[in-house]
Amino acid sequence: MTNECVISLQRLDPSQHGQLKYAAAFVDEHIEDIRLEDGAIRITHRSPAGSERIADRVERLIDRFSKGDFGFKEANLFEHSGPMPYRGDIVAELVRTKTIKMLEPGLFIFREPFSSLMRFLDWSFVTRIAKRFEGLGEEQYPAVIHAETLNKTNHFTSFPEHIHFLTHLREDLDVIEAFSQSVREAGGWKAETPLPLDVHMPKPRFTMNPSTCYHCYEGLQDETLEGDGIAVTAIAKCHRFEGKNHIDFGRLLDFSMREIIFVGKPDYVKENRLRSIEYLKELAAEWELDSVIELANDPFFTNDFQVKASFQRQQEMKYELRLTIPYLDKSIACSSVNFHSTTFGNAFNIKIGKRSAVTGCVGFGIERWAFAFLAQFGLDEALWPKAFREQYREWQEKGL
Amino acid sequence: MEELLQQLEDYIRERYEIDENDEDFDADVHLFDYGYIDSIGATALIAHIEKTYGIQVTQQDLMLHPMNTVREIATFIHSKIAR
DSSP, rough: OEEEEEEEEETSSSGGGHHHHHHHSOTTTTTTEEEETTEEEEEEEEEETTHHHHHHHHHHHHHHHSSSTTTTOOEEEEEEEEOOOOOHHHHHHHHTTTTTEEEEEEEEEEOOHHHHHHHHHHEEEEEEEEGSSSTOOOOOSSSSSEHHHHTTTTHHSGGGOOOOOOOOOOSOHHHHHHHHHHHTTTSSSTTOOOOHHHHHHOOSSSEESSOOOOHHHHHHOOEEEEEEEEEEEEEEEEEEOOGGGGSSTOOEEEEEEEEEEEEEHHHHHHHHHHHHHHHHHHHHTTTTTOEEEEOOOOOSSTHHHHHHHHHHHEEEEEEEEEHHHHHHEEEEEEEEEEETHHHHHHTTOOOOEEEEEEEEEEEEEEHHHHHHHHHHOOOOOGGGGGHHHHHHHHHHHHTT | HHHHHHHHHHHHHHHHHOOOOSSOOSTOOTTTTTSSSSSSHHHHHHHHHHHOOOOOOOOHHHHOOOSSHHHHHHHHHHHHHOO
């Protein structure tokens, strides 16, 4: 039976309503829909535990998101109005034209021209931004990461809800044969067939990679860097499980993240981070994107959210470039520019001189950039900004 | 002011286990950029300031006054006590 649970948001600052809606998806696995309406959060669910338990848990989240210890500082570094000639429902259009195939919310197959656009965007980020940093190194990373490495980044405690664990059948002939036989007898893999995980599978040693830069720090473990620091770029497939939130525009389960990573002395990392912001502004203006660069925080899924998120804002450790999605009248974060202080330098024992190195990174969610660009300009290239169209054609002609 | 500055510098050095021979640490180093203090450490530092100097550090104070170095924090405490 479907029930609705309505919880007042009176005691929560409106700036935190979005964070609450996002986190509420992880309150109970029987939730079907979450809406923010008239100063309340309305949750439709089929939970056997009833509305009361859901309301209790949401109240816990409201406590978590209430006023931060260091205040919730807000700041805009950049705002650019773009023409946004396309106003249609771009996802519906991409599906209709078979440009994308939605396997399920958050999981897609991308075809031309979307797939070309993704490659062009990535090429642009490398050539127009990353390669402007002296001595840039290019690295390639696995799509999986050791659970022990993830543990060092505090990911298990900061973002436990995101993790896609990776395991396999035990190296045991009886287990493998029994599993195979049970699938055969059931007439194939059936979602409803129980799978005794403890019997069939060992505890995961790996998870899917949630972020590109972690591998960079892992690769520098126990090293002492020379000079002021290093700049590295890499693109990796990343995975984040975001529950019902995958239905939101641009919230992908599996995505490609290009990063430029800086590791070194504080001044080196901070200066390069500022330069990255300037390069991002240049690109957004040149491509006529309706965009804003604003102060942000990570959606820490922990009880110390207030301390971590408000401190992150107070110290201006995270900025996001957000692109407008005109038909939804909202924006999505497509890039972020981060400063981590010595968090990863300490975790991975990376030194610069006698001190722990500090780190920072710039991330580009490639699929999000492509979705947002098409949401503003559509599939008809004649509507695309002149500079973008020329660069895209030149890239195609040169077969880059 | 000088006494307050020294007192605060000594406290931070001891509380956050900063090596005596650390060449970067002084009254003007950015405590957060250099990783001497993190978010949890900052919360503890505010609690210490409020208790020791009998003042309240409001969210508005944190927004309006830069408090990233020992000198900036000492200047803030000094001005708050003087009020």
